[in-house]
Amino acid sequence: MMKERHLNIFVLGLLIFLPIFAYWNDQPFTITLMTRAVIFAIAAVGLNLALGIGGFISFGHAAFFGLGGYVMGILAWHSQNFVTLIEWPIVIEGTKSMPIIWLITVVASALLAAVIGVISLKTTGVYFIMITLAFAQMMYYFSTSWSAYGGEDGLSIYVRNNFPGLNTLDPIQFFAICCIILLIILFFMGRLIKSPFGLALNASRQSRQRVEAVGFDFHKLQLAAFILSGAITGLAGALFADLNRFVSPSMFSWQLSGEFIVFIIIGGVGRLFGPVIGALIFVWLEHLIGGISDYWHIFLGFILLAIVLFGKGGIIGLVCREDVDNE
């Protein structure tokens, strides 16, 4: 048994040095695979705030992931095709600048999360699961029918977007961008978990009566968590679209929402590094077993079954002893 902190450092090391190692050995595919894992990790870290700490299971986080993808896709499409985005009342052009795209993505995802959250958080349990799924499906079908932006075919972006001073088409540089974003988010998430808000959100999952009896507004706690959660997952969507230089309605699919949940369950629900470990394992399994058999989901199913049956805390719960401390 090891301390959770040591496992986290190990995972961080793996996350950073595996791609560097691949870079030395000229294996760009490994770098791309790790970039994919990192982006999924960001999406699942976002979901983990709502699902793991807040305790409300969103089965519709692909709505934010897809929105992020389409924000990126639409802005970049207008830019590469020299079509203005909006002409009235003010002229707005598309953009290929990553920082601007990220900013717009985060704001748009937060707004969408606010709308979905206000409505969905009136329900709990299985109804919450269904209503969030319904919203994501609405986004999915809307995107398939929006022919101006490719409809079912999606949008192709020929060249990856720009980041000042970097060549984003170089796999290792794009990986560095994604990895640093993940690290920044993990840092803030680690602080959030220990902050007054984190303490209250964590307690609200365990007893609504308790947090209300000491003066917290239960609904505002949940809504704030949902908005933050959606914004983070949306940002991951923009990065994912940039990785593939392609966005399509499949980014809104309910399978993807389910996969985010699977990452969290594999790694450890409510643990800071749970989603990161889950995403890493998922992406590598998909690659390794997927290479052997098209039916690799069967093996994933066995792993999930084993984790749910033998260790409720996911991989982290299996490997680490529970730290109880008040530091």
Place this chain on the structure above:
Amino acid sequence: MNEPILKANKLCKTFGSLAAVKDVSLDIVQGEIHAIIGPNGAGKSTLISQICGSLPSDEGSVFLMGKEITNLSTEKRASLGIGRTFQISALAKEDTVLQNAILGSVGASGKHWDFFNPILKNSMHRDQAEYCLELVGLKDLINQKAATLSHGQLRLLEVAIALTLKPKVFIMDEPMAGLGSDGTKQMTNFLDKLRNRAPILLVEHDMDAVFALANRITVLDYGRVIASDTVGSIKKDPAVQKAYLGEG
């Protein structure tokens, strides 16, 4: 005459055709323990929920320190000074004892939207939480998860959290429930001292504890107040004896 800290005025609550609480008025003044007793189903828990805000009242009003709080949410009432403990412990069981207590201290401070600073390193809240845990005798257990505590210790933790709120009035729903005789004695002694910090509205089944502690007693039966008086008079009241204490 003391200005009442908490005042309930003609509260009513009906579930379908059942009048769970009917025209109940009571008040609590500084320094007293006001007990509510009554048989099962008399409306005690409903009344507490109406006062604390978890159930809306059909009619009537509630005042805290002269300010009407009838239509405020539970959390607003808590921040105005109602410190409630639950009949069935409502705690964050996966968290440590200290975290549970600090939650109260943070909740009362109103600084709910800090997403960045570690709360356990905040010495003001930590001292406040540890002080309250010390008062109830749980100081040695601050690093334990709440789930590992005994039933009696959980009841004490409930009280400690209410203390961290520095409430104007305590509202306690059966704090002795499930405690052994030692635990009941300990809790009785503790509540006896606690009334000097803030008055207590006490719902309790343990008659020995009620008679030992209460300054005044309100007796409910079928949702109505059938008597409300000092301990001595309640003991002698024939209607009370008939409804609740049994004949003789």
